[in-house]
Amino acid sequence: MSPKITTELLKQLRQVMKNPRYVQEPVQAYIVPSGDAHQSEYIAPCDCRRAFISGFDGSAGTAIVTEQHAAMWTDGRYFLQAAHQMDSNWTLMKMGLKDTPTQEDWLVSVLPEGSKVGVDPFIIPADQWKRMSKALRSAGHDLVPVKENLINTIWTDCPQRPCKPLITLDLSYTGVSWRDKIVALRSKMAERKVMWFVITALDEVAWLFNLRGSDVEYNPVFFAYAVIGMNTIRLFIDGDRMMDPAVRDHLQLDSTLEPEFKIQVMPYGSILSELQAVGAGLSPKEKVWLSDKASYALTEAIPKAYRYLTPYTPICIAKAVKNAAETEGMRRAHIKDAVALCELFNWLEKEVPKGTVTEIVAADKAEEFRSQQKDFVELSFATISSTGPNGAIIHYKPVPETNRTLSVNEIYLLDSGAQYKDGTTDVTRTMHFGTPSAYEKECFTYVLKGHIAVSAAIFPNGTKGHLLDSFARSALWDCGLDYLHGTGHGVGSFLNVHEGPCGISYKTFADEPLEAGMIVSDEPGYYEDGSFGIRIENVVLVIPAETKYNFKNRGSLTFEPLTLVPIQTKMIDVNLLTEKECNWVNEYHQKCREVVGAELERQGRHEALRWLLRETEPLARVQ
C-alpha cells in the first residue's frame, strides 16, 4: 500500500480556506470529519471527503488541516493502516494513547491568536460542535460553519450521491408493521411531551418504515430523513424509487388512510427549509426531539428553547431490542453463514498448502460461498482477510499492494459477515493451516478465555455492557497482554453491522443497559505488530439466565451465541483452560454440529459436514 500523495490537494485546500467565494473570512484551520450528514459510520463514495484529502480510508478518523499542518486522529484499530496510507504531509494522532492531544488542545497549541476554524455544519454532529466550539472560544478562537463544503470545491471528480431502488420487508421479517412502529414512537413522544421527532440516522429511517436500500455499501440503507409529528409523517427522499409499486403499496401511499398515517414524500434536499419552517411555527412548550448527534445545521434549525436532545433516540433503543421475528431471522442467517464458512475453511484447508490462495482469493471465496445461501443480499462490511503480519492491522482490507499468500506457516484471521434478508452476520475466526507455535497457541487461548468469560457471563438486569469489558481482558492482563479496541458492538437485524445504543467497551459509558433481545458481538483479540493477529468473534443474543438466587427477582441475563462456526481446536492450549472453559468449548461445538450439521446435510454439503464433524471433536483436558 503506497501512501496517497496529497501535497497538491493540501495546497488547493489551503487556497480555498482563504477564498472569499467560499468563506466569509479566511479560516486558519478546516476540519474534515469522518461521517456524512447522517452520522453514518459507513459512507457513500461521495461522502469520503476525509479519504479524498488524506488517503486514509478507515471507518473512523478526523482530519484537520491548518496553514502549516495536516493531522489525522484515529483509534487503535487503524494506527498501522493510517500510517501506511498517508504521506509525510500528515501527522498521525493516535487516539487512546496518553500523550496524544485532543483535537481542541492540538488546535489551541498550533493556531495563531484569534483564529477561525471552519467546518461543514451539515457534517459535524451538534454535540461535537458544542464541545469544540466551547474549547476553541475559551482559547480565543472561533469555530465557524462553512456552508459550502471546502473538500467538494477541490474534488473535481466527486461521484454522484447514490439513489438506488428500495426493498420492502414484510411482517415475517420485521415482526411489527411500520404503522405500529409509528404508534409506539408517538406514545414515546407523548411521554416526553414532544410534538415532533426528527430522524437523521439512515438506519433509523430504514427500520421505522421497514424499508431497506443499497445507497451505502454494506449497510442496507438509503439517503433519507424523516420528521414525525403527532399527526403527520414526512419522508424526505429523492429519486423515482417512490414510484415503485411495491414501495407505494408497502407505504400505502395510494390508499385512503387515516390522516395521521398518511406519508408526505418530500425532496431529500428540502429537510433544512422544512425544519426551519417547523421551528418557526412552534408554540411555546412545543418541543422537537433530535439526537444530540444530529448535524449542527439541522439542530440550529430549531430554536434552542424548543429542542429536546437525547444521546439515543427512542427508535435507536427500540431497534436494538429484537422481537421474535427478528431474532428468528438472525438465527437463520447465522446458520446459513456458518454453512458458508464451513465450506470455506474446508476448501482453505485443502488449497492453502498449494500456495495459491491469497488474502483476496480467500475473501472472494468466502463471498462466493455466502452468495449461494438463500436471501443473501451483500456483505455486511469489507472482508478482513489477513495473514501473518497483516493480521495485526485490526481493520485490514486486502488490496493488491498488500495481498499476501496464505501459508501453512502463518496465522490466518478472517473477520467477515453478510447481509441476508433475514439478518446480519459478523464473525471472526483465526486459523492455522500448519502447526502453530506454542506462543501463538498461548495468545490464542488467552483470547479464547476472554471470549468465553464474556459469552458465559451472568449479570443482573440493567447492567451496562461496558461493565463486562474487563472480563474479556482478564486472562490476557494476567500475562501482560491487552488489545486496543472494545470488546463488542450492537448488531442490526438486516441493518448496520455496527449499531447503538449498547456494546461492550471500556471506552463507552453512555451505553444503554443490556436487555433480553439485544444483540452484540463478543470479539476480544491480541495483536503482535509485524507478526500476527488473533481475534475470536461471535454475535451473541442477550437472553434471560437461570441463577440460583435470581437477584431478588431483579432478573438475570446472559448471552447465547448466534454465530455457530467451529473455533479451531488446534490453536487451543487445552492446559490453560479451566474445566468450565473446556466444557463451554465442547458444548458450543456440540451445538455447531447439531444445528449447522443438520443444515449442511439438508443442503447436501457432505464434504463440509465431514470437516465440521472433525473440527468439533471434544477437547480433552489433561489434569
Add this chain to the structure above:
Amino acid sequence: MSPKITTELLKQLRQVMKNPRYVQEPVQAYIVPSGDAHQSEYIAPCDCRRAFISGFDGSAGTAIVTEQHAAMWTDGRYFLQAAHQMDSNWTLMKMGLKDTPTQEDWLVSVLPEGSKVGVDPFIIPADQWKRMSKALRSAGHDLVPVKENLINTIWTDCPQRPCKPLITLDLSYTGVSWRDKIVALRSKMAERKVMWFVITALDEVAWLFNLRGSDVEYNPVFFAYAVIGMNTIRLFIDGDRMMDPAVRDHLQLDSTLEPEFKIQVMPYGSILSELQAVGAGLSPKEKVWLSDKASYALTEAIPKAYRYLTPYTPICIAKAVKNAAETEGMRRAHIKDAVALCELFNWLEKEVPKGTVTEIVAADKAEEFRSQQKDFVELSFATISSTGPNGAIIHYKPVPETNRTLSVNEIYLLDSGAQYKDGTTDVTRTMHFGTPSAYEKECFTYVLKGHIAVSAAIFPNGTKGHLLDSFARSALWDCGLDYLHGTGHGVGSFLNVHEGPCGISYKTFADEPLEAGMIVSDEPGYYEDGSFGIRIENVVLVIPAETKYNFKNRGSLTFEPLTLVPIQTKMIDVNLLTEKECNWVNEYHQKCREVVGAELERQGRHEALRWLLRETEPLARVQ
C-alpha cells in the same frame, strides 16, 4: 431508631421559603444538599442541615422540600437507614434503582409552572448548579441562589463552627515539605497557563500545608481556604490557632522568606470578597483554576471567561499518589491497627458466648484497643458494629435504640478504622462466633472470591479503577447475587478515609487512572435485608506487577494488601474456592502471621498472638 418528627420544622421551612426577609421572591422548592461549603463528605455539626430538617444523618443524601412534598435522594448504602430515620412527611428516593427519578425530573413533575427553586450558593457545587439549572430552565423553572441559608433561619440551636488547634506534620510523615508542594503546584499551574489556584476542599488545604486539624469528626482537617498565586500564598483561616508557635514555625510565618513563599493569613469569611477582588483585577488571558465542584458562589466570583475548571485539582491528584514516607507510614498504621483487631476478636470470641457484648460495647472495645497504639489520634469514621439484620444496613452505626447483643447465632460485621499520625485505616471483617449456616458460608465465600479477584487482579498501567469493579461481582453474579455499592474508594494518608480521584466503582467514570502509590479499598459485600450483612474489606496499595509480557513495556500494576487482619476461615466454603484463590488466602494469612505476629510479640500481647496463629492456619482444599 424512631424517626425524627419533622412536621413542625417543614411548616417553618415552608414559611421562610415565602418570607421576603430571606428570599427576593417566594421559592416553590428548596434544595438542602448534603455537603458543606467545601464539598466535604463528612461535615461538622453546624453543617448537618439535611439531618436537621429530615432526621436522616447518613453521609450522602439530598433533601428537596416543596410546598407539598419533602423528598430525600440517597444511595443503596442508606436505603434502610433513611427509611428508619425519616417520618412519613418524607419520600425516600432510592438512587441507582431504575424507576427512581432524578432530582430534576422529580422537580419538573411536581412543580407548578414557572417555579423558583432555591438553594444556598455556598453549599451547591458549581457543576451541580449548572446541570440542575439547565434542566429546570428547559422546563420553564428557575434555580435561584438564596444567600441566607434557610435551614439556618429555623435552626435556633445550631452549633458554632469548630475552630480547634492544628497539628504540624514533619518530613518523616509527609516526605515532602509544604514549600516543595507549592513549587510543584506552581509548575502545574504554569503548564496550564493559570495565574491563580483556589483550594476549596479541606483535605487539599491540609495536605498542601502539611497541617492537620480536628474541626470535623473523623477527618483530620480544619476550616480553611487557600488561594495560591505564582508569587503569593493566601490562607483563609479563623481563630487564634495561627498564634500557636509550632504552627508559626512550621509555616515560617515569622521568618525572612522569599516573598513567593510568604503566607498571608486572612479571615476565613473573607474568601468571597478576596476572590471577587482577584476576579476584578485579572488581565486578559489570566486564568483562575478551580475545581468544578467548588461552590457556585465562589465560582461565580471569577468571571466566566477567566475560569479554568477541572474535575480534579492537581493537588487532589498529587495527594492520591503516596510517596515512600507516606506508604511506609500507612504500612505501620495498618500493622498497629491489625494488632488492635486481633486483640478485639480474641476478646469477642471469649465474651460473645456470655451474651453481654452489644454492638456498642464491641465498637467501644475496638476503639479502646486502637487507642493503645502509638500515634493514635481518633477513629477514621463512625464504627459500623452490626450483628444479624443490622448488618444489612450498609452504613449502620449502633445507637441505643437499635443496639443488638452479639450472639453465637448471628453473623457479626465490623467496619472500622482509625487515624494514626502515620496513616489512616479502614477494614471490614465479618465473623461468626458460633456455627454459620451453609447459606451464610456460601454467600461469604462468593464475597471473598470477589475480594480476591480485585486484590489479585493484574492490569495495564493507565487502567481506571472502575474497569475492575465487575471482577468483584462475578462470583456473586453467577449465582444471582449482587450488592448495591461500589467496590472501593481512595484512602488518604492521615487524611480523609474517602478521597478522590481514584476508586473502584461501576458508578464512576471520571476517575483518574490507577498508578503505583495510590491507595484504595477493596470491599465487596452481600446483604440480605432483615437477616445479615457480609463485607470483606482491605485497604490495598497499587504496586507494579511482574507479568510474562509486561504490556509491551506499558507496565503492569496490581495490589498489595496493607490491611493484615485474618479473614475468618470458619466462614469459608473451601470447596467453592479455586486452587489459586485458596493459595491467595493462605499466602495472605502467612503474611499476617509474620508481620502482625512479630508486632504482637514485640508488644507482649501473647494471647492475641495465639489467636492470630490459630486463625491463620492454612486452608486445605479437598479435590
